[in-house]
Amino acid sequence: MALLELDAVSKTFSQRRGGRAVQAVAGVSLTVGKGETLGLVGESGCGKSTLARLALKLVDVTDGRVRFDGVDVTGFASRRMLPIRRRLQAVFQDPLASLNARMTIAEVMREPFDTHGVKLGAELETRIRELLSFVGLENIDIRKLPGQFSGGQLQRIAIARALALEPEIIVADEPTSALDPSIQAQIVNLMLQIQRKRGISYLIISHDLDVIGHVADRIAVMYLGIIIEQGTADAIMQRPLHPYTQALLSAAPTLAARRQVGWKRIMLTGDPPNPADVPSGCRFHPRCHLARDICREKVPPLRATPGTSQMVACHLAPDETAQAGAEVGRARRGLAVAS
Amino acid sequence: MILSVRDFAIGFQREGQNLVAVDGISFDVAEGETFVIIGESGSGKSLTGMSIAGLQPPTAFVSGSIRFKDREMLKRPDAELRKLRGPEIGLIYQDPLSSLNPVWPVGDQIAETLTAHGLASRAEARKRAVEMLERVRIPDPRRVASAYPHEISGGMRQRAMIAMALAAGPSLLIADEPTTALDVTIKAQMLELLAELKRELSLTIILITHDMGVVAEVADRILVLYAGRIAEVGPADAIMLQPSHPYTAALMTSAMISQTPAKQDLNAIVGGAPGLGAFPAGCRFHPRCPRAQDDCKVIEPPRRKFGSVELACHHPIEAAMPLETARS
Numbered sequence: 001m002a003l004l005e006l007d008a009v010s011k012t013f014s015q016r017r018g019g020r021a022v023q024a025v026a027g028v029s030l031t032v033g034k035g036e037t038l039g040l041v042g043e044s045g046c047g048k049s050t051l052a053r054l055a056l057k058l059v060d061v062t063d064g065r066v067r068f069d070g071v072d073v074t075g076f077a078s079r080r081m082l083p084i085r086r087r088l089q090a091v092f093q094d095p096l097a098s099l100n101a102r103m104t105i106a107e108v109m110r111e112p113f114d115t116h117g118v119k120l121g122a123e124l125e126t127r128i129r130e131l132l133s134f135v136g137l138e139n140i141d142i143r144k145l146p147g148q149f150s151g152g153q154l155q156r157i158a159i160a161r162a163l164a165l166e167p168e169i170i171v172a173d174e175p176t177s178a179l180d181p182s183i184q185a186q187i188v189n190l191m192l193q194i195q196r197k198r199g200i201s202y203l204i205i206s207h208d209l210d211v212i213g214h215v216a217d218r219i220a221v222m223y224l225g226i227i228i229e230q231g232t233a234d235a236i237m238q239r240p241l242h243p244y245t246q247a248l249l250s251a252a253p254t255l256a257a258r259r260q261v262g263w264k265r266i267m268l269t270g271d272p273p274n275p276a277d278v279p280s281g282c283r284f285h286p287r288c289h290l291a292r293d294i295c296r297e298k299v300p301p302l303r304a305t306p307g308t309s310q311m312v313a314c315h316l317a318p319d320e321t322a323q324a325g326a327e328v329g330r331a332r333r334g335l336a337v338a339s
Numbered sequence: 340m341i342l343s344v345r346d347f348a349i350g351f352q353r354e355g356q357n358l359v360a361v362d363g364i365s366f367d368v369a370e371g372e373t374f375v376i377i378g379e380s381g382s383g384k385s386l387t388g389m390s391i392a393g394l395q396p397p398t399a400f401v402s403g404s405i406r407f408k409d410r411e412m413l414k415r416p417d418a419e420l421r422k423l424r425g426p427e428i429g430l431i432y433q434d435p436l437s438s439l440n441p442v443w444p445v446g447d448q449i450a451e452t453l454t455a456h457g458l459a460s461r462a463e464a465r466k467r468a469v470e471m472l473e474r475v476r477i478p479d480p481r482r483v484a485s486a487y488p489h490e491i492s493g494g495m496r497q498r499a500m501i502a503m504a505l506a507a508g509p510s511l512l513i514a515d516e517p518t519t520a521l522d523v524t525i526k527a528q529m530l531e532l533l534a535e536l537k538r539e540l541s542l543t544i545i546l547i548t549h550d551m552g553v554v555a556e557v558a559d560r561i562l563v564l565y566a567g568r569i570a571e572v573g574p575a576d577a578i579m580l581q582p583s584h585p586y587t588a589a590l591m592t593s594a595m596i597s598q599t600p601a602k603q604d605l606n607a608i609v610g611g612a613p614g615l616g617a618f619p620a621g622c623r624f625h626p627r628c629p630r631a632q633d634d635c636k637v638i639e640p641p642r643r644k645f646g647s648v649e650l651a652c653h654h655p656i657e658a659a660m661p662l663e664t665a666r667s
């Protein structure tokens with residue numbers, strides 16, 4: 001049974017001043033199993049952060065169900081959510097913004113214990129020290145304020161705090177995006193080590209396919225409020241089937257790309273889409289180089305691709321996309337591309 | 340050489356102390372190349388880039404020399420520097436809204452860069468503004484010229500900013516983190532556009548970034564800055580594919596995630612970059628360096644030639660060790 005299950009969830013925000021309602025998430029179904037990492041990838045405005053907030057029950061769904069360990073928590077008010085929250089924690093992009101700037105690190109760290117009525121007494125400081133040391137911060141001064149630490153140290157503190165009550169899953173929204181490159185690698189390693197030691201599950205949300213491809217067991221790709229492709233990380237990284245996933249993978253410049261000869265990047269035209277103005281048919285069709293009449297007229301369902309782990313929402317996949325996908329995957333890994 | 344920087348230093352006074360942010364760096368930029376300055380927060384990369392355009396913070400003290408086309412840029416009067424920005428040096432930034440005026444139509448702002456320098460009459464400048472918008476591949480240039488910045492999309496704004504930077508025909512474009520805030524698919528479009536403009540307009544580009552993927556894509560030569568000093572400078576292929584400096588090698592990790600087997604630990608360096616006023620003695624990278632020995636703690640490594648690059652390291656990585664192992 002899945003630990004976290006989103007079942008056809010939607011979220012509509014009504015705009016003020018009589019503006020049009022915006023459907024940020026439109027009928028998304030996802031599961032995260034025990035000990036599993038699900039990576040959710042997408043660009044600005046695709047609804048991925050809203051989805052994270054739905055999963056965390058920081059906002060309520062407009063439609064659909066949220067289940068945690070088999071229990072339907074969709075209608076749970078905060079008091080009933082409290083025992084669930086112990087098991088379901090969050091880490092965000094900007095640790096300085098997510099930690100209270102006027103609390104010392106000691107106060108920041110004891111807050112989860114207080115909130116959940118865990119009384120440790122004299123043990124508390126030892127426990128805080130253990131947690132900080134677990135995330136690689138052995139000798140920091142816990143009487144200091146968050147502003148006195150670097151971005152990398154703060155993200156470690158945010159992770160230590162999320163681990164305080166031994167959650168079963170952490171939802172991490174862009175956990176490395178605000179950090180310098182040498183610090184990003186440290187945080188990726190820390191998250192992997194935590195999973196190896198504790199068997200924790202992750203829902204990791206990022207625009208960075210490289211990071212997601214490295215840490216995830218399964219990947220879901222989001223575009224304009226819906227999932228357009230999902231599958232095992234290996235399958236998605238090695239042979240993406242949706243033209244949008246292919247464009248995402250081939251767009252991100254890498255060292256491998258520098259050595260490629262004859263590798264053509266799939267370039268998307270046009271601007272990122274506007275959730276207040278969803279195109280007809282396939283939502284991706286105005287930016288798709290393969291688009292034809294059916295794509296403008298009919299919504300492609302997310303359906304399983306025979307013989308693979310992948311589900312893809314594209315009228316043309318896999319017959320007309322599999323070869324391009326395999327080439328993108330090979331180029332990505334720095335392997336020669338057949339010309 | 341279009342640009343020669345010699346013993347350039349810049350610093351600030353804080354609580355009666357002189358804090359040196361960039362500490363005596365020297366490099367040359369050749370005409371027509373894409374020269375990339377890599378560094379993390381606090382490395383001094385933006386201070387260096389902005390100083391080339393004469394845009395160092397007014398409270399900073401500077402020394403050394405920055406010669407652009409045989410003109411000394413340091414300590415040059417503001418009025419003269421302003422004459423160079425536009426016709427000689429174009430600038431683009433991470434956030435286009437910081438260089439576009441929100442209450443002025445986009446086309447008028449581009450035209451202004453021409454009329455301000457007396458390069459065109461008002462009517463002529465308007466026409467040229469539309470041409471520039473077309474040149475940066477804006478589909479409906481006339482409409483965008485009369486639009487306000489908030490009326491066009493983020494990608495369009497980025498293009499409009501580039502049009503403005505290039506309108507007066509500069510030979511040098513300084514781009515400070517131009518793609519950092521962009522989504523990958525838009526980032527790819529911008530990189531392609533910059534490459535095309537560079538060819539069409541014979542530009543020299545100085546790109547300041549911490550995005551190793553972008554560096555891999557565009558760099559001809561690379562300067563790696565760490566804590567206000569040069570770690571390594573040289574041809575991009577040598578620095579990216581076979582880095583000699585342990586810091587560069589660690590930075591490349593972020594561009595090589597796709598070559599590390601999934602779920603395995605990345606080759607990360609410990610700790611964080613030191614802040615202004617807290618630079619360590621000896622080699623400034625030594626507290627984080629996996630190759631550090633006793634000499635690194637006390638002796639500042641001199642800059643020397645090493646293969647095809649110049650670097651400042653007592654114990655560089657030998658060239659015979661290819662960094663990369665492809666995942667099959």
